[in-house]
Amino acid sequence: MRPIRFALCSDLHCDLVPDGRRRLKEFLEFAERRKADFIIHLGDFCYANERNRDLAEAWGAAGRPAYQVLGNHDMDHNTKQQAVEFLGMPAPFYSFDAGEVHCIAADPNHLALAGGLQDYGFGNYFAHPAKLNWLGDAQLEWLRADLEGTDKKTIVFSHQSLADPVFGAKDSERLQEIFRRENARCGRQKVIACMNGHDHTDGVRVQEGVYYISVNSLSFFYMSSDINVVRYSQQITEQYPILREAAPYREPLYTLVSVTDEAIFVEGRDTEFVGPAPRECGHCGHAGRHPATACIRPRELRLAAGGNRA
Template identity: 35%
Template sequence: MSHYFRHTVTRRQFLGAMVGASFALPAWSRNNANASPLRFGLIADVHKDIMHDADSRLGAFIDAMKEAKADSILQLGDFCTPKEENINFRAIFERFDGPRYHVLGNHETDGGFERADAVKFLEMPARYYAFDLHGFHFVVLDANDVPDGHRSGYPSHIAADQVEWLTDDLASTDLTVFVFVHQSLERESSVIGDVKVRRVLEEARTPDGIRKVAAVFNGHHHIDHARVINGVPYIHVNSASYFWLGGEQFQHQSYSKEIHSQYRNIRNTSPYKEPLYTILTIDPERGSFSMSTAETDWQGPSPKELGFERGDMVSKGWVTPKISGRSIAF
């Protein structure tokens, strides 16, 4: 059973609330002989260009990761647009002294920017890339490719050349693999061609038949949810800032008139009172990883109180100001 803490208390309580709900998965034997424990700070969907307090939310994450002595940090996309006004926001992320990684979100291209602009601004090695850390292999994907026949809206696709690269990259390592992507490979119609990508992840195995991919993490949907598909856990990391409502019928004010007059899109959200983020702890000796729990309150009325429902996400408890703690064997 999950246990939660209130994010409005101290960072020390955040650092102590580490393990919650468990997945019943088989304990897979892996090539972890040279691996060492790793604490990886994760944050998603801060949305600098929407939230008035994005700087303080990101700053709270960085301070918590320093106090937790995290080995590395990663943001899962929808961080900020690559404009000069956001350089100071980027600098907050760079206050962390260890390795720092970025995933491209769909909103990085708002305002007419290209993905290449965001890659340069965030000093990413490429739109998609891989790296090894503490004896584990990590893959960052870009699900913003443009599919054939695309006409409008944000493209959400992983093209054939990227799938080929992913296949080759997974074949090149026998380490335990963790994958990061902005859009979900688990949600129906989230990424065009998701089934092909999932098949590559499922079929990547060591010479003795052990599945390589331990888990896939995403942001984008601003929900608290996880599902196992064919042995691979797909885990949503909730937004650091809010749940997006959209639609004039849900517009409301959660902050002062002054804030809403300057940040007009906040009226389309249900903000989280305090920022959400998590620590991914990978333990090679136990053959498992865990995510720390985070929970806060709604700032203003909740989506449910506003009459919002999308499918059954609200009734299932996925639309909530929290990140559930999880412990999963690999």
């Protein structure tokens, strides 16, 4: 197969940092310079309002196929449907092909309440911390049919991790059973990787031959509301108060991913924290099973017909 190369980033959080537009511009210039086949952002892009219309337009005018995945904070001040329309997405979950690679954009942004699944909207998930991050029956059935309908290597993109129900989608084990049955049906490893944002960390683990790759944020590592550090000026801190609780990256983090018959290659990128690192602030220094680092590590993840190994 011809190698497929895509530029990948996550968690811009443009409303929460003073230089979000610069970070996005640098990523788009990188994708253009490296002639990426497509670009994709893994959620928490910006609030869906007119003040941010230029961000959505810049993404859509990237000069190559441009895709978005819904993040939980994309619905802080609006409905899910408003976020979908603002970001130019065809639906909350959907799929597309890039050469010989099939791509699925999944949506775990649902609450499991007594009356059934409910979309995230207007920050409602803040009120139900024990009910977060469900794919749901309808989406899982769609995913099963979508996978069965392709003969291509497949990558699943999501905001929250699909690796386990503790740190990601609560029904991730049901999704993995779909992967398992589809592999058995077609006699090979069809889903080669799942890639997520949300945790603002860099890391990879492998389960039943699938690489689960956590993609670091363009902007910062979030620590805790218990932490209070002034990293820029007092004026900037007052304008962007979440920076007291976060460890921002001096330069944006993003990567180019190449998929061949033999491997998934992830290009590395390093920067540094602005001010003290998370552990220096009293934070545990990890999230979602991966350490807090101001980098995306270079990786060569080998693909094998009988299942991948770390």
